[in-house]
Amino acid sequence: MENLQFAQGILRELRQKAEADGEKLLTYLIDMAYLEASDRIRAHWIGHENENRRAKG
Numbered sequence: 001m002e003n004l005q006f007a008q009g010i011l012r013e014l015r016q017k018a019e020a021d022g023e024k025l026l027t028y029l030i031d032m033a034y035l036e037a038s039d040r041i042r043a044h045w046i047g048h049e050n051e052n053r054r055a056k057g
Contacts, residue, residue, distance in 0.1 A: 001044055008037040 011034040018027040 001041070004037055004041055004044075008034060008041065011037060 011030055015027055015030040015034055018030055
């Protein structure tokens with residue numbers, strides 16, 4: 001999870017730089033990778049919350 005969060009942060013920075021340089025296709029591709037990382041992080045936390053609820057329930 002730590003590596004995924006690190007990659008998400010780097011992708012955010014790269015996206016900003018690519019967008020500032022006017023690199024539309026590269027910005028789009030990096031944005032897709034950023035969104036994928038974000039979705040995986042979110043899914044991990046949702047799964048973790050569900051496990052906690054089952055343990056308490």
